[in-house]
Amino acid sequence: MIRFSHVYKSYPNGAVALKDATFRVGKGEFVFLTGHSGAGKSTIMKLLFAEQRPSGGDVRVSGYNIGALRGDEIPKLRRRLGVVFQDFRLLEDRPAAENVAFALEVTGARRDTIAARVTRVLTQVGLSAKNRAFPGELSGGEQQRVAIARALVNDPAILLADEPTGNLDERATRGVFQLLRDINAGGTVIVMATHDLDLVRQTTYRTIELREGAVVYDSADDRAGAEPSP
Amino acid sequence: MRLLTREAVLSFRRAPLLSVLSVTTIGFSLFTLGLFGLVAINLRQALRGLEERVEIVAFVLRGTPTETITLATQDIAAFPEVREVAFVSEDQALARARRELVEFRDAYRDLQTNPLPASIEVRMKEGSQDAATVGRVAERLRGFGFVDDVRFGREWVQKLDHLRNITGVVGLVIGLAFAAVAVVIIGVTIRLTILQRAREIAIMRLVGATNWFIRGPFLLEGTLKGFLGGVFSLGLCYGGYRLFRDRSGGTFADLIFFRTEQMLLILLFGVLLGLAGSLVSVGRHLRDV
Numbered sequence: 001m002i003r004f005s006h007v008y009k010s011y012p013n014g015a016v017a018l019k020d021a022t023f024r025v026g027k028g029e030f031v032f033l034t035g036h037s038g039a040g041k042s043t044i045m046k047l048l049f050a051e052q053r054p055s056g057g058d059v060r061v062s063g064y065n066i067g068a069l070r071g072d073e074i075p076k077l078r079r080r081l082g083v084v085f086q087d088f089r090l091l092e093d094r095p096a097a098e099n100v101a102f103a104l105e106v107t108g109a110r111r112d113t114i115a116a117r118v119t120r121v122l123t124q125v126g127l128s129a130k131n132r133a134f135p136g137e138l139s140g141g142e143q144q145r146v147a148i149a150r151a152l153v154n155d156p157a158i159l160l161a162d163e164p165t166g167n168l169d170e171r172a173t174r175g176v177f178q179l180l181r182d183i184n185a186g187g188t189v190i191v192m193a194t195h196d197l198d199l200v201r202q203t204t205y206r207t208i209e210l211r212e213g214a215v216v217y218d219s220a221d222d223r224a225g226a227e228p229s230p
Numbered sequence: 231m232r233l234l235t236r237e238a239v240l241s242f243r244r245a246p247l248l249s250v251l252s253v254t255t256i257g258f259s260l261f262t263l264g265l266f267g268l269v270a271i272n273l274r275q276a277l278r279g280l281e282e283r284v285e286i287v288a289f290v291l292r293g294t295p296t297e298t299i300t301l302a303t304q305d306i307a308a309f310p311e312v313r314e315v316a317f318v319s320e321d322q323a324l325a326r327a328r329r330e331l332v333e334f335r336d337a338y339r340d341l342q343t344n345p346l347p348a349s350i351e352v353r354m355k356e357g358s359q360d361a362a363t364v365g366r367v368a369e370r371l372r373g374f375g376f377v378d379d380v381r382f383g384r385e386w387v388q389k390l391d392h393l394r395n396i397t398g399v400v401g402l403v404i405g406l407a408f409a410a411v412a413v414v415i416i417g418v419t420i421r422l423t424i425l426q427r428a429r430e431i432a433i434m435r436l437v438g439a440t441n442w443f444i445r446g447p448f449l450l451e452g453t454l455k456g457f458l459g460g461v462f463s464l465g466l467c468y469g470g471y472r473l474f475r476d477r478s479g480g481t482f483a484d485l486i487f488f489r490t491e492q493m494l495l496i497l498l499f500g501v502l503l504g505l506a507g508s509l510v511s512v513g514r515h516l517r518d519v
Contacts, residue, residue, distance in 0.1 A: 075435075
């Protein structure tokens, strides 16, 4: 599903965000990306949904070569991904249901199917009763659930979550994390960038640790008996 | 299409103040252009009034048979540059002189014989009133055997030419300058709207909207604002025109306003400005992010 081969990312000011990052993520996996601020987690996320392009190496996501992606292919790639952020990125002037429907409308989905699909994902994230509420009327955890519902509504094969619990209290964090686990149990690949090590330690999910732009630890290597991951 | 219209209308409702601001900005930009247009069409109208008076007079030799003159006037009327030909007989010339030249009325009354020659008066078509064309037609009239002399006020026609050229060039330069200012102001106004909605655009891109899908509502919104701005500017122009005409105490009673097709042209210009402004601004924004 995802393949990073010797990926480098540097910026015009000379800053290096990724150095020789190599890893693969297969079907159905749940992967944590950990590391301090500036370690390169968000850069990997941005490369995954083609907000940035690699300076060197090869990034493949769902069969797309990010480095060689044409402008008109970017929307196609993004429709196969779901992305959630720490700051939710909801449209404040639309109720929850419209925020979710928006993701379907922009892809040109049939109008008669939209309402049912929105209801389904809002139910899945436990917010069917608050479909008319505006983001300002929802708690942080609920807003993140709306963002997750929006990310799920196109049935993505991969869900990217960049510090999804970063702005949430402990209870809301647990709820959102459990929701992501349930989504993964349904077969969706989840890549979650986080610096919440407590959350990481609660599970046996694969963890990739980054330091100064380099992959310094991949728990998949441990499991494979110190063999590099395929 | 429904989504496109809904998003465009929504943006008006979400930011009514900014929308009103952009419509009035577009309106005022077009208003300055419209005012200039009004001055230009009225100058043109005044110039046309002068051009109407461009006339060639061919004096006819005494004793020329009437049939010869009739045939000649038919010939002259068929010239492509000629709008109107009139024959003025000796008697008519005298009657006109008595009527128009009041100070010589006594002198004309006591005459035993009529000293004034008959003439053929030729008026030119619009677009053929320049010195070169008038001179060419005058030469052809001179070629008729019965024509004694031809007059057309060469210097006056040349001055008119000069005036026409100056107003044309000055009009074009000032008009283009006003149009350029309007384009810049409208571009900036629409850019403000886009910056205000940058977050929404970012989210649209995130969920896989194509650039054309993102542009659509902005283009429709820009077009609509351009149209409303055009209507607003025409209203202002008409108000200004009426005020100026009615308060001038009759001095500018002959001022004209835009014809329907000119008003439609201003509206179309507003629409195109709105469309071009949003196309450029949203295009630049999509490239930048």
